[in-house]
Amino acid sequence: MARIAVIGAGMGAMAAAARLAVAGHRVTVYERTDTYGGGVRRFTREGFSFDTGPGLLPLPAVWRDLFVKTGKEPLEECVELTQVDPAARHVFADGTRVSLPNASRAGVVAALDAALGGGAGTRWGDFLVRAREAWDRTRRPLLEEPLWADWRVLAEREPYPAVPRRRRLRTRTASTLAEVGALELADPRLAALLESHALAWGLDPRTTPASAAVLPYMEHAFGLWYVRGGLRELARAVYERCLARRVEFVFGAEVTAVVEKDGRAAGVETADGTVAEAEHVVAGVDPVRLAGLAGRPPWAEGEVGADAAAAGAAGAGRFTVLLALRGAREADAAHRTVVHSPDRPAELDLLAGRTPSAAVRPTVTVLRPDDAALRPDGGHESVVVSAAVPVGDGHGWTSEEGRERLADRVLAAAEAAVPGLRERVLWREVRTPADTAAETGVGSGAVPWPALAAGDGRFLRPGNTTGRPGLFAVGGWAQPGGGLPHAGMSGALVAGLIVEGPRFRGSQ
Template structure:
């Protein structure tokens, strides 16, 4: 039985701690804040409840596997999972809109043809077939296995298939997601639909590799899910699973240094000077030493601006859980976010979450709504930025301002305070291609016995990927460096 110190109580760390405890190790988690969950938090006031981090879940199989492997019981015995249908309502810059069914290719094709015009559905359906090929090629190395020692192969090979362009005698291969949209989808609304998936993760579609096609494919193939009571309920369930497996938690304990002895990790030092000995240390990816030649940690990533709205009046029947209101000026938005002088866009793309969940409102005569947009990490948020989100949302929710009882604004500084990420930056999932720029450093490090779990290490950000990082680290500690992932 080894002594294992886990730094931070984010979702990847919790997933790792539970698996290690089941394997018979003595695990202690040291969290600098007073609660668990990392970015998966909840804000409550006057009978209203809001998720302040992720609001929806893809790839629930990652968390189902955790509960089976750590207790031989289904995840659904601890939380209620609800498939969101429609998956999303999209309001485009020209005011056309479409609601896309959840996990139904035929339904999506039909909805697009009906709302955007004949042929748009077929083009999107053909794109999903190619996206599946990219997913099949990258699923194991970028989600289910530790980062390959020869990771540069993933950096150099673009897994998205080449598509012949009719105007040329040769095959023209899309190198970026924006090129996929321009060459294959050939409709600005389909382009917005595709590029919006990259933007939601803080990626510039003009630079994101074509392999980013896997992002919309994951939602399409595995569905979009909501946890009844809010996503914080998932964090609660995982935390309680850790407690049941006798993981120790020490809150308000900031780790300032990983101790080294004889060339390996030997424990951690806390801010108060206390030294905790350990045989292994699991740390966030931003904290750990890197091995020679590993991908560099990503930097300069965008953050989130979130506005929580308590509304008078109940949720209208038939309201979509998620609505994406696309900007009318996509190039202007991208230049604001990713240009030489990043700033908050004047009219950003806004995601509107309106869950049908009585647990989040004081009664049926009120509604809890969450607005969010991508902003630069470290951005200073002003009232005009909040007003821009409200104005964009009114395109999809007429009369919104008249219903507002109160609002709460969450800025990149709030994200930084909760997660410890510089500027409140939010990591994206690892992607192949792009010269390795969107790969994350491996879970093993340059210091023997020190491993990394969470969104800033392989396989990257997002709830499914964070959960898999925990599984990979547990496998590397329990089985050793020969561990090659789940079979």
């Protein structure tokens, strides 16, 4: 039985802790804040509750597997899962609306044909077939296995199948997500539907590799699920599973250093000077913070992790407006509505940091869960509206005035999803990447995207093992990247590497 110190109580870190405890190890989690969950938090006020992190759960099989492997009670006995239908309602820039059924290819094809015409559904269905091919090629190396030693193979090979298209006397194949939309979908609304899956992570489709086609495919193939009471309930269930497996949590304990002895990680030191010895250290932090804790980047020069530590916690953050509304939710309201930006070039410039965010109306996601646990009574409704924004200084949302202006623009978009929105608002709470930074410890407030193949490795995440023996990386900033399914799988990968050793190759 080994002593294992886990830095952070995020979802990936707790998933690793529970699995390691079941394997017989003595696990202690050190969390700098006063609660668990990382970015999976809840905001409550005056009888209203809101998820402040992710609001929907794709690929719940990852978390089902965790509960099967760590105890007798399956996931469904610990939380109430419901499938969201429709999966999303989309409002395009020209005013066209379409509701897409959950996990039904035939239903999606029919809905798109009816709303967009011109064989749009068939083209989208054909795209999903190609996206499945990309998924089949990358599922194991990018989701179920530790990062390959020869990771450059993943960086250089585009798994999305080449579909030659002849345009202007030239034959072209798509290498970016934007090119997939332009060359293969032949409708700006279908292209917007495709690109919205990248924009949700703050990724620019003009530079995001075509392999990002796996993002809409995952949603289509495995469906979207909601946890009754909000996604915070999933975090609670995982935390309680850890406690049941005798994982110890120390809250309010900020780790300031990874202790090294004889060239390997040998424990952690906290802000009060306490040193806790351990045979293994599992770090659920971003590469920049991990490099600081370790005294230097713990990955070899030229590796993905070293590049990530040098570049900082890159990515976009989330600008969120929590709305307490008077009036009941209408019966036919969609759980999720995506309202597309009327100005694609300006939105992409925003994500690239070239346009003040208060001057742009970005693509927004509106979540309206039909959940009595989130509202004081049936005469009210809680709604979450969010958009991806650049992180760092100098953007419109970083000042109080600019933050409120951007909130007004975001709510103007949300009116397409919530009838009579402005007249219904009792109060609103505005959250920016600065709030994410305070909760997660990621200085930039960025939210990590899922690892993607191709793109010269710029969309990969550092491996779970590091160049320092005994030190492991877990969570959204490590292989296989951001998102709840990926965080859960990172916990499985780290636990496998510690229990089975470096020969561990992932779930079979």
